[in-house]
Amino acid sequence: MEISCAHDPGQDKILSSPASNPYLPVRCRVEDIVVESEDGNLKTFRLSIQDQEARSRWNHVPGQFAMLSLLGAGEVPIGIASSPLEEGLMFTVNRAGVVTTALHRLSPGDELGVRGPLGNGFPVDTEMVGKNVVIIAGGFAFTTLRATLLYLLEYRERYGEIIVIYGARTPGMLLYRKELEEWAGRDDLSLHVTIDREGPGWDGLVGFVPTIAGQVAPSPDNSVALICGPPIMIKFTMPPLEEIGWRDEQVYLSLENRMKCGLGVCGHCNCGPVYVCKDGPVFKRSEVQRLPVEY
Amino acid sequence: MRGIVHHITEELRNTARELLASGRISAFLGFREGDHPMTVAPFAARTAEEVELLIFNSFCVLNSANTIPELLRDLTPPAKRGEPPNEPPMIGVIATGCWSRNIVVQIQEHQVPRDKLVIVGVASRGMVDRRKVLAKLPNSDVYSVEEQDHLLLVRGRGYEVEIPRWEVVRDNCRSCSHPEAVDFDLWIGPKTGPRSIDAPFQELEEIEGLGAAGRWEWFSNEFSRCIRCYACRNACPLCYCPTCFVDDSRPQWVGKSADFSDTATFHLLRAYHCAGRCTDCGACESVCPMDIPLRKLTKKLYKAVKERFGFEPGLSSGATLPLSTFSSEDREEFILRPGGPGQEER
Amino acid sequence: MELIVSGSDLDRLIRSLKEKGRVAGPVSRPTFRGRMVAWAEIRSIGEVVFDEAPRESMKRFLFPQPEVLLRFKRKGTGYEVEPGQVSQETVLFGVRPCDARSACLNLLPYQDDPFFLRNMAATVIVGTRCEQPCSTCFCRDVGGGPESIEGMDARITPCGEGSWKIELFTEKGLALFQAMAGGEPAPTPEGGAEKTPPLLKPLKSAPLSSLYESDVWAELARACLNCGICTFLCPTCYCFDIQDERLGSSGRRIRYWDSCMFPLFTQHASGHNPRPTKLHRVRNRFLHKLKYFPDRFGSFSCVGCGRCVRECPVGIDIRKVMKRLAEAVQTEV
Numbered sequence: 020m021e022i023s024c025a026h027d028p029g030q031d032k033i034l035s036s037p038a039s040n041p042y043l044p045v046r047c048r049v050e051d052i053v054v055e056s057e058d059g060n061l062k063t064f065r066l067s068i069q070d071q072e073a074r075s076r077w078n079h080v081p082g083q084f085a086m087l088s089l090l091g092a093g094e095v096p097i098g099i100a101s102s103p104l105e106e107g108l109m110f111t112v113n114r115a116g117v118v119t120t121a122l123h124r125l126s127p128g129d130e131l132g133v134r135g136p137l138g139n140g141f142p143v144d145t146e147m148v149g150k151n152v153v154i155i156a157g158g159f160a161f162t163t164l165r166a167t168l169l170y171l172l173e174y175r176e177r178y179g180e181i182i183v184i185y186g187a188r189t190p191g192m193l194l195y196r197k198e199l200e201e202w203a204g205r206d207d208l209s210l211h212v213t214i215d216r217e218g219p220g221w222d223g224l225v226g227f228v229p230t231i232a233g234q235v236a237p238s239p240d241n242s243v244a245l246i247c248g249p250p251i252m253i254k255f256t257m258p259p260l261e262e263i264g265w266r267d268e269q270v271y272l273s274l275e276n277r278m279k280c281g282l283g284v285c286g287h288c289n290c291g292p293v294y295v296c297k298d299g300p301v302f303k304r305s306e307v308q309r310l311p312v313e314y
Numbered sequence: 315m316r317g318i319v320h321h322i323t324e325e326l327r328n329t330a331r332e333l334l335a336s337g338r339i340s341a342f343l344g345f346r347e348g349d350h351p352m353t354v355a356p357f358a359a360r361t362a363e364e365v366e367l368l369i370f371n372s373f374c375v376l377n378s379a380n381t382i383p384e385l386l387r388d389l390t391p392p393a394k395r396g397e398p399p400n401e402p403p404m405i406g407v408i409a410t411g412c413w414s415r416n417i418v419v420q421i422q423e424h425q426v427p428r429d430k431l432v433i434v435g436v437a438s439r440g441m442v443d444r445r446k447v448l449a450k451l452p453n454s455d456v457y458s459v460e461e462q463d464h465l466l467l468v469r470g471r472g473y474e475v476e477i478p479r480w481e482v483v484r485d486n487c488r489s490c491s492h493p494e495a496v497d498f499d500l501w502i503g504p505k506t507g508p509r510s511i512d513a514p515f516q517e518l519e520e521i522e523g524l525g526a527a528g529r530w531e532w533f534s535n536e537f538s539r540c541i542r543c544y545a546c547r548n549a550c551p552l553c554y555c556p557t558c559f560v561d562d563s564r565p566q567w568v569g570k571s572a573d574f575s576d577t578a579t580f581h582l583l584r585a586y587h588c589a590g591r592c593t594d595c596g597a598c599e600s601v602c603p604m605d606i607p608l609r610k611l612t613k614k615l616y617k618a619v620k621e622r623f624g625f626e627p628g629l630s631s632g633a634t635l636p637l638s639t640f641s642s643e644d645r646e647e648f649i650l651r652p653g654g655p656g657q658e659e660r
Numbered sequence: 661m662e663l664i665v666s667g668s669d670l671d672r673l674i675r676s677l678k679e680k681g682r683v684a685g686p687v688s689r690p691t692f693r694g695r696m697v698a699w700a701e702i703r704s705i706g707e708v709v710f711d712e713a714p715r716e717s718m719k720r721f722l723f724p725q726p727e728v729l730l731r732f733k734r735k736g737t738g739y740e741v742e743p744g745q746v747s748q749e750t751v752l753f754g755v756r757p758c759d760a761r762s763a764c765l766n767l768l769p770y771q772d773d774p775f776f777l778r779n780m781a782a783t784v785i786v787g788t789r790c791e792q793p794c795s796t797c798f799c800r801d802v803g804g805g806p807e808s809i810e811g812m813d814a815r816i817t818p819c820g821e822g823s824w825k826i827e828l829f830t831e832k833g834l835a836l837f838q839a840m841a842g843g844e845p846a847p848t849p850e851g852g853a854e855k856t857p858p859l860l861k862p863l864k865s866a867p868l869s870s871l872y873e874s875d876v877w878a879e880l881a882r883a884c885l886n887c888g889i890c891t892f893l894c895p896t897c898y899c900f901d902i903q904d905e906r907l908g909s910s911g912r913r914i915r916y917w918d919s920c921m922f923p924l925f926t927q928h929a930s931g932h933n934p935r936p937t938k939l940h941r942v943r944n945r946f947l948h949k950l951k952y953f954p955d956r957f958g959s960f961s962c963v964g965c966g967r968c969v970r971e972c973p974v975g976i977d978i979r980k981v982m983k984r985l986a987e988a989v990q991t992e993v
């Protein structure tokens with residue numbers, strides 16, 4: 020028995036537009052798919068928003084995420100890997116479970132829904148302006164930091180020194196290898212790419228991210244650090260930084276929790292009093308220290 | 315608390331206290347009073363003070379076996395890296411007929427090592443269904459309930475009522491033939507011997523007589539109330555799967571909402587998973603907040619297993635489990651052949 | 661505004677409302693244990709039970725289980741998408757003050773949720789007053805009360821001899837009884853007495869760590885079954901999961917009740933679980949209701965209906981938890 024809201028026909032209009040119904044994904048087309056890693060578990064998707072109106076409405080800050088919505092399979096939160104200044108959207112997806120596996124089966128030309136942008140993002144236009152920026156990433160958590168880096172490079176003059184430390188298990192697991200080469204050639208950016216263990220055909224740095232961070236020893240003066248990676252990497256990266264004077268207020272982390280709505284409603288992603296989807300995913304480390312370890 | 319349950323409680327505490335003091339066990343698993351009248355909570359006493367909280371009364375509708383695997387896990391010291399897992403310590407546990415039968419099932423299914431248990435047997439007097447009590451009262455606002463041997467003295471808003479205990483005993487207990495623990499190391503309280511029940515499956519007859527359409531209607535009516543809270547599953551000592559079929563996502567066996575098709579699937583699968591293992595302890599039905607007659611399904615399968623395989627679960631840890639053993643004598647009429655048996659009502 | 665109506669007038673109204681949508685109330689139903697008070701569609705006001713709270717809260721009317729967010733159908737390389745079902749016009753009779761208030765509390769997290777808003781708009785809540793609060797009720801301790809009309813569009817009180825007093829508080833309430841009444845709805849009377857529950861302030865100002873570290877959690881976790889009874893029956897629990905259901909080339913995306921008591925609630929795809937133990941989950945439930953929600957929205961996420969107290973199979977009582985937390989806060993100072 021379905022009866023329409025006779026007294027409020029406006030409701031149906033509200034529900035049929037993603038602008039007023041945050042549960043409705045906007046239609047995107049898969050333009051390109053790149054297999055990023057040697058094990059095939061990481062793929063980068065370039066998407067274009069189909070609807071003109073939705074495209075002009077889309078506006079994100081580096082560090083935000085979106086729900087990738089595959090009808091019939093479900094939705095997953097994925098960090099936005101493209102900079103707001105790029106055409107279209109880009110996501111790098113690790114094949115983990117039901118939805119991400121279904122995503123990996125897509126081909127260019129297929130349709131896909133996106134809900135977002137969601138969450139807060141890095142303070143690229145506020146607290147980071149005028150500061151040196153240290154980006155530390157491990158594994159495929161580099162995605163939103165790529166977005167951030169592109170943004171910083173676009174407005175290069177607004178920031179001080181930029182240092183990037185990025186590590187992966189093997190050379191074949193490094194994301195965005197072409198861009199890494201390009202960045203390595205720039206003199207307004209100091210790039211340190213490392214792999215966990217020595218391997219054939221690799222003549223770059225070898226060692227875990229925390230070790231390299233200790234060696235690079237970025238100065239904490241007038242600086243902020245953005246750290247994304249597995250919790251264990253973050254845990255071991257902090258001591259060498261603290262030793263040279265870094266304080267928790269200067270460090271930004273991106274948390275990850277299971278998510279469903281991405282809107283601060285469904286309750287899934289709470290870490291104590293905060294909702295990672297709405298109040299985060301980016302938090303100052305000093306804020307994280309006050310939270311229970313439920314992430 | 316007076317009379318029999320008082321004495322049993324005293325004996326229970328003495329036994330638990332001695333076992334703990336002797337160092338033979340590191341915890342004694344039983345029940346303590348809940349915060350609300352007519353409820354109890356599973357409770358593992360680890361010290362002499364905690365022993366004083368243990369109770370045995372007519373409201374122990376949960377099954378002590380349900381907590382054993384979890385308690386053993388909690389008490390096992392974590393192994394050092396690279397070393398084999400540590401052995402769990404010994405625990406004591408109180409067991410009535412069905413609880414001890416569920417322990418036997420757990421032993422058969424390798425969930426619980428018998429040599430880590432000191433089973434303290436007791437004869438159940440039949441546990442009381444608190445909702446049956448509530449249904450008999452002028453209003454459901456109960457302040458306190460005092461248990462006597464054959465009466466419950468209930469005080470509530472504006473009333474004080476005496477209810478004959480047997481009237482509110484659970485349906486499974488009323489038709490139970492094994493109130494006494496079947497496998498035990500120590501005994502507390504009086505021994506009563508097995509009860510002979512003339513028609514153990516009488517409660518099924520009405521539904522069995524309904525015909526396929528009528529049974530489906532009964533099933534839909536009763537089970538559509540389910541809110542998928544899984545209290546029944548969580549209270550059941552058979553439900554120890556690391557990932558329950560309702561939680562599995564690869565593949566997903568059953569939808570998650572309370573749409574009836576999903577609820578029905580959940581209940582049918584749950585009941586079948588319990589066939590040949592369920593002892594009719596009634597814990598699932600007792601905890602259900604929506605008064606769903608869950609036991610009707612499991613009891614029906616109990617009956618089927620008894621009739622087909624001459625088997626009743628949990629009576630002997632040496633017995634072979636009918637549903638995980640194949641015998642060439644097994645009747646196979648479930649294989650449907652056109653015009654064959656099992657097709658009458660289709 | 662207030663009017664006295666007869667039972668037959670009300671029954672006529674109910675019949676005419678049923679032509680447009682559903683009319684429901686708590687009714688007494690036989691079960692194998694005797695009876696239970698359950699929500700059901702009603703045909704006459706006489707069926708409604710006024711002196712006992714229904715086992716379930718009214719939340720399924722505002723927060724359907726499941727609720728369709730969208731429907732889809734495969735078309736070429738993409739999908740045709742249609743937003744979820746439209747709300748049914750619903751009139752609820754005999755909603756208790758605590759349950760009515762829960763709609764206002766749930767509206768805080770749901771303030772931008774188009775589905776919840778639409779369901780609210782389509783539902784008229786005709787509440788009742790509690791002549792006799794139960795010993796398990798504690799609405800007053802959490803900011804409500806048996807006389808509270810928060811969340812009600814109208815209130816109905818049996819006044820004997822087949823007649824009923826109807827008080828109207830909102831436009832929606834007035835519209836419902838238009839034919840019988842005429843005129844303006846009464847402005848919602850001010851709460852009058854100080855409604856801030858005494859425990860709210862100390863818990864709000866307490867540092868989280870003093871509550872998080874309390875030893876009450878381990879104690880509760882030892883007994884708790886980690887079932888969904890307390891959260892699913894709770895009128896103010898509003899957590900949900902989202903899933904797609906597909907049959908062939910078409911399907912729907914639904915949301916349905918979920919509970920922070922379930923391990924799966926927080927489990928990551930990697931297998932990592934940020935709240936791996938019962939202790940974590942029990943703590944989250946109570947702290948969400950008594951600390952996180954108040955810190956964010958200013959009120960407990962609890963209306964004191966007592967359902968979790970009455971229905972918990974191991975007899976866990978939230979009032980005891982509140983007391984223990986209050987003590988923890990005091991010893992901290």
Ligand SMILES: Cc1cc2nc3c(=O)[nH]c(=O)nc-3n(C[C@H](O)[C@H](O)[C@H](O)COP(=O)(O)OP(=O)(O)OC[C@H]3O[C@@H](n4cnc5c(N)ncnc54)[C@H](O)[C@@H]3O)c2cc1C
Pocket residue numbers: 084093094095096097098099111112113114115116117118119120159162163274275276277278279300563927928929930
């Ligand atoms: C803010 C944020 C940004 C992320 N960015 C990326 C990214 O850029 N690239 C990437 O590969 N992965 C990212 N993830 C992790 C990714 O969301 C999970 O791997 C993914 O949800 C797994 O879904 P599944 O259906 O494949 O797994 P299943 O195990 O089948 O999960 C079923 C459902 O559980 C939920 N879920 C399970 N694990 C997680 C998890 N770790 N985080 C959130 N929800 C989960 C999802 O709702 C999912 O639909 C991010 C997570 C968050 C919270």
Ligand code: SF4
Pocket residue numbers: 377416549550551552588591592593594595596597598599609612
């Ligand atoms: S299914 Fe019910 S009656 Fe059977 S063992 Fe489990 S809890 Fe006991």
Ligand code: SF4
Pocket residue numbers: 539540541542543544545546547598601602603604605606608
């Ligand atoms: S306890 Fe009752 S309501 Fe809960 S899932 Fe089981 S049958 Fe359904």
Ligand code: SF4
Pocket residue numbers: 545883884885886887888889890891921971972973974975976
């Ligand atoms: S109802 Fe009781 S046993 Fe079930 S989860 Fe809640 S507190 Fe635990």
Ligand code: SF4
Pocket residue numbers: 890893894895896897949961962963964965966967968969978
């Ligand atoms: S927490 Fe308990 S008392 Fe409070 S609203 Fe929920 S069910 Fe009612």
Ligand code: SF4
Pocket residue numbers: 286891896897898899918919920921944945946948949
């Ligand atoms: S107590 Fe748990 S299920 Fe209830 S609203 Fe809070 S987080 Fe959600």
Ligand code: FES
Pocket residue numbers: 277278279280281282283284285286287288289294295296297
């Ligand atoms: S994902 Fe729903 S609240 Fe964060």
